[in-house]
Amino acid sequence: MIMGASQTGDDSPLVEVRDLTVTFPARSRHPAFTALNGVTFDIARGETLGLVGQSGSGKTTTGRAVLQLQKISRGSVKLHGRELTAMRADELRRMRRHMQFVLQNPYSSLHPRMTIAQTLTEPLIVHQAVTPARYRERVAELLELVSMDPAIMDRYPHEFSGGQRQRIVIARALAVNPDFVVCDEPVSALDVRTQAQIVSLLHSLQEKLKLSYLFIAHDLAIVHEVCRKVAVMYRGEIVEKGSVSQVYDNPTHPYTQMLFDSAPVLDPSLQRQRLRMPPPEPATLAAGHPDSACAFGEIHAVSSTPAWHEVAPGHGVSCRYRPA
Amino acid sequence: MSDAAIFSLAGAEPAPRRRLRPTAGRLLLGLGLVMLTILVLITLLAPLVAPFDPSATSPQSLEGSSSQHWLGTDAIGRDVLSRIIVGGRTTLFITFTAVSLALLAGLVLGLLSGYVGGWVDEVIMRILDVIFAFPVFLLAIAVVAALGPTVPNLILTIAIVYTPAMSRVVRGPVLSVKKWDHVEAARSIGMSEWRIVTRHVLPMVVSPIVVATSLTLAQTIFTVTALSFLGLGPPPPDPNWGGMLADARQFMELAPLTVVGPAAAIVFATLTFIVLANGLREVLDVGSER
Numbered sequence: 281m282i283m284g285a286s287q288t289g290d291d292s293p294l295v296e297v298r299d300l301t302v303t304f305p306a307r308s309r310h311p312a313f314t315a316l317n318g319v320t321f322d323i324a325r326g327e328t329l330g331l332v333g334q335s336g337s338g339k340t341t342t343g344r345a346v347l348q349l350q351k352i353s354r355g356s357v358k359l360h361g362r363e364l365t366a367m368r369a370d371e372l373r374r375m376r377r378h379m380q381f382v383l384q385n386p387y388s389s390l391h392p393r394m395t396i397a398q399t400l401t402e403p404l405i406v407h408q409a410v411t412p413a414r415y416r417e418r419v420a421e422l423l424e425l426v427s428m429d430p431a432i433m434d435r436y437p438h439e440f441s442g443g444q445r446q447r448i449v450i451a452r453a454l455a456v457n458p459d460f461v462v463c464d465e466p467v468s469a470l471d472v473r474t475q476a477q478i479v480s481l482l483h484s485l486q487e488k489l490k491l492s493y494l495f496i497a498h499d500l501a502i503v504h505e506v507c508r509k510v511a512v513m514y515r516g517e518i519v520e521k522g523s524v525s526q527v528y529d530n531p532t533h534p535y536t537q538m539l540f541d542s543a544p545v546l547d548p549s550l551q552r553q554r555l556r557m558p559p560p561e562p563a564t565l566a567a568g569h570p571d572s573a574c575a576f577g578e579i580h581a582v583s584s585t586p587a588w589h590e591v592a593p594g595h596g597v598s599c600r601y602r603p604a
Numbered sequence: 605m606s607d608a609a610i611f612s613l614a615g616a617e618p619a620p621r622r623r624l625r626p627t628a629g630r631l632l633l634g635l636g637l638v639m640l641t642i643l644v645l646i647t648l649l650a651p652l653v654a655p656f657d658p659s660a661t662s663p664q665s666l667e668g669s670s671s672q673h674w675l676g677t678d679a680i681g682r683d684v685l686s687r688i689i690v691g692g693r694t695t696l697f698i699t700f701t702a703v704s705l706a707l708l709a710g711l712v713l714g715l716l717s718g719y720v721g722g723w724v725d726e727v728i729m730r731i732l733d734v735i736f737a738f739p740v741f742l743l744a745i746a747v748v749a750a751l752g753p754t755v756p757n758l759i760l761t762i763a764i765v766y767t768p769a770m771s772r773v774v775r776g777p778v779l780s781v782k783k784w785d786h787v788e789a790a791r792s793i794g795m796s797e798w799r800i801v802t803r804h805v806l807p808m809v810v811s812p813i814v815v816a817t818s819l820t821l822a823q824t825i826f827t828v829t830a831l832s833f834l835g836l837g838p839p840p841p842d843p844n845w846g847g848m849l850a851d852a853r854q855f856m857e858l859a860p861l862t863v864v865g866p867a868a869a870i871v872f873a874t875l876t877f878i879v880l881a882n883g884l885r886e887v888l889d890v891g892s893e894r
Contacts (some may be wrong), residue, residue, distance in 0.1 A: 347792055376794030389785035393807055402803075452793070477867045 287443045292361065293322035295346070295460055300355035301336075302345050302516075315341045316516045318586070319355070323460070326491040327485065330507030330524070332500060332539065338516040339496045341383075343462040346494060347381055350374055359460060379451035386445035390437040396423075396448055397433035403455040422451040427479060443474035447481065454485065462494045463553045467502065479506055493598035500543050504528060512536045512599055522595030532597045574599035612759060629886020636880030643696070643876050650690045651754060656683035659689040666859040675865040678848070679855055684865045691843035695832070699824045705763035707817055710770025717771065718778030719801055729775075732768035740765050748836040755838050762827055766770050766820055773816040775806055777809040784808075811888035812815050818881035824875045829870050 293540035302316040316338050323329045331339050346357050348364050357364045359379055369373060382387040390399055400419045404410055410418050420430035426447040438446055446466060453461055463482065467475040479502060485491060495505050503510055504524055511521040512535065520533040531537045545551050571577050576589050576599050589600045646653055656673075662681035669676055675684040699825035717728040735743070744761050781787065782805060790804045814879040831837055832846025840847065845866045 349788065349792060373794040373796065376792065381789065381792035383785050383789055385785055389789045391786045391790075402790070402795065406793055406795050406799070449789070454788070456793075569620060 294325045295323040296356070296358040296495070297346060298356045300342070300357065301353050302350060302575055303353045304343055314350075314516055315461050316345060319345075319513075319516075319518055320586075321518065321521065323492045323494060325459070325492055326490045326507065327488065327493050328507040330503035330510040331494060331513060332497045332498060332503050333513035334498065334539070338511040339498075339513055340464055341516075342513070343381070343494060343496050345402075348379070348463055374407070377403075377409070377456040378458050379460045379462070380456075380458040380462045380588050382446075382449055382453050382461060382466045385469050386442050387469070388507055389449055390445055392437055392519075395436055397595060399437075399448065400433070400452055400455055402503055403452060407456045409456045418455070420453055423448075425454060425485070426431040426451045430561065435540065442470050443477060446470060446474075446478055446550070450478075450481065452486070453488070457489070458491070460470050461494045462496070464496045465498070466495075468499065469475075470496065474547075475502065480504065511582045512539065517598060517600060519601055520596070522592070526592060526595040530592075530595075532591050532595075534602045536597075574604050589596075606829025622887050627886070629883055630885075632745070632879055633883025635889050636876060636883045639872070639876040640880060643873055646689060647692050648697050650693050652711075654689045656686040656689045657705055658682060659841050666855055666862070668859065669704050671858065676859055676861040677853060678859070678862050681832060684848075684862055687843040687848055688865050688869045690847070691845050691848060691866070692873070694755070694842055694844040695825065695839050696873065697829050697836070698755060698762070698828050701819060702759045702762035703766065703821050704826075705759065705815075706766040706770045706820065709767045710772075710774050711813070712737060713767065713807070714771040715778055715801060718775035719797075719805060721779075725775075728771070732771055734766065736768040741830065744827060745833055745834065745836060748831060753836045753839060758828070758836070760832065762824055764878075765827070766824065769815065770813075770816065770820065773812055774809060777812055778805055781808045791875035811884075815881050815888065817883045818877050818884060820883065822877035825870065825873050825877070 286325070298320050300316055300319040300557050304313045304315055319338075319342055321329060327400040333339050336467070339562070341350060345352050348367075352365060360453070361377065364372065364375065364460075392604055394402075397416065397419050404415055404418060416433070419433050421431045423433060428444065428447055428451070432440075432544060437448070437460075440448070450466075457536050466482065467478050470478060482493065485504065486493065493506075495503065495506050497506075509522065510524050510525065510527050511518045511535065514535040515521070517566055520531070520536045521526055524578055527536065527542075541554075545554065574587060578585070578588050578599070580588075580599075588596050590596050646814065660682065662676055662677065664673075665679055665681040667673060667681075669678045673685065675688070678684055678687070712790050713728050714730065717725045738746075744765050748757055748762040748765065751761070780878050785806050787800060790800045795803075828837070829844075829846035829849070832844050833850045834846075837844050837846050849863060849870075850864040852859070852866070
């Protein structure tokens, strides 16, 4: 690529996301809905950022918006220091060889009428990554990369299990040697044993190929295993962000605490006791008012700072959605 | 007409290869194909198959069945069977050409409408709704009457009349297929929209389109003969089924075969495509077996 070390030094992050905002416009009888609000994060080379939160918190929308598969209303996404949001369609298509997508459902994300070889060849054709004579060779390489037998390349997706299909989906994402892969709940459609296999596959591929992942999940245990950094989302905003150890050991935002509390514990009597307790009251998570002092005693409307506070180096927390 | 609703998208997964068992659907499809073969062979080989010159008159008018004229003769002594065989050419030629045009227009408009969506969809669908709102016959009669009853006009008219239905049949499944994960995956790979449409969307919507086309063929045979019956068909003396019915109507009691013959031909041709459509629907609808 043309961008030299001057533009992106080794220490500058591979992916820079700033103030990413997605608003779905109002339709008849539905008011406009802000799916993402000011999402900001960096992902360094070879690093994994985990994105957790409950259903509807905007995790998937974040992944899609970062990949420019979702129209954004504000903000900036840079990959290799190049702004994606302002790119023309054909420029963006060429840029896609650096960023790939692993979707949640391996059953629906493969074309049912294309053989594995055809599926894996598509990205090679689109990006003219290798000459046509080398297609089958490259497909075999890719299947070996995800620990599958290259002999299966002329078979159809329905002949494979969910875990095998997810390997194929991963192979497709890696076909053109991307640097950055968004994994949207890559294991949540799989059974537990297969989950572990796919997770370790993602891990070894990361080490082998120096990949950066945005790892979207709702399973806190898997995020703990896969990621070094984690961001917690609530109602389209990142409410807490830090290294996995910081956030897991010292959850600071009330929503993060609630999320961790909702994970079942490995003690039947304790778990039963927890289930008898009433669920936490969502009203305590009102958005907060920008004109009054926030939980940290700052009036952001006056200081015009983002509603964000560092509680430790690299560990930040939002002052929104917490009782005043 | 809600043809679009009957066609499901369930054909998405190819069934594992296995020996074909004679299911009801396959039998129906087989029957349809046999009927279609008969129809096409007779039509293509019409001049060779027809025992007489369809336009040759003779003094033996309105005769009943005989060893010479199997279906008798008409009012000016022409052989009815020969006229049916040759007349099928005109009727079926108009039908096939018109439906092909409607299919082509339907594919383009339906894909554009369904895949692009937004205001493009609105504009196309509203314009088609206007055409759709007219009863088929009324519209066809009006257009043919205005343009004149020639074969090209008839083809154009019928194509226009059936374009909205075809467009809807294409648009419906496209609307849902375009949201499928493998389409999103294709886009995330960096595929061009053209390639996505042709490789990832179109192949998924072929089954409903094939079935709808077959049904439209059946309807169109009916429309063509009806228009001809009303005197808006291809001009005489070339025979066509609808025109023959119209001519024979007044002698129905004297020579019933002159009416029964062409009527049976119309029924056979229409039935062919209905049987074919139902067979195709059963066979292509792989998903419901699983």
